[in-house]
Amino acid sequence: SSELTQDPAVSVALGQTVRITCQGDSLRTNYASWYQQKPGQAPVLLIYDKNNRPSGIPDRFSGFSSGNIASLTISGAHVEDEADYYCNCRDSSGYYWVFGGGTKLTVL
């Protein structure tokens, strides 16, 4: 089975830029999507289909993919961006999907 690997925790100073990465073989053929989850809430879609944002998602969130690595960049972190972030991808070899382990973002 395929796996997606994320750093467990990342921190960023208020107003600075941070990149969260996701690594896995399936990313060589399929794009990742990104989700934000705050405590006690359901995940929310942030980035999909190369680098698209649903309506209502601020443009400080962006996505990029190259080879087997996908990344989520937050340009100018806000206090409210403190949350868990997950990548997700359809596996290239089978009829299933996989999530990364999640990255806990702390805004200092």
Add this chain to the structure above:
Amino acid sequence: QVQLVQSGAEVKKPGAAVKVSCKTSGYTFTSHWIHWVRQAPGQGLEWMGIINPNGGSTGYAQKFQGRVTMTRDTSTSTVYMELSRLTSEDTAVYYCARDHSNSHANAWWLDPWGQGTLVTVSS
């Protein structure tokens, strides 16, 4: 607007089964597949499987094969996820989420998500 509304919290004994519902509205029920994802306390998201409301075909994560069944009722635009032979390790919040795809770009994503259903397995 598109909504996925899930059934309420459940408490089950080890060895029992649980059936969680996900009622959809605001779009054509048969036009989007539905995923099920779970999250154990303090843990990450775990993909369980997917169902096509148009015909009922399913795909399950290997971990849950033989123990999970996903079904749908087109008359009520509702999908169901039943998990059997529960253990304490199945204590989690279970989410349904609508699938989207751009197959030309090899891109799939989940949006929106249901509010989640807490299933507690305890003797």
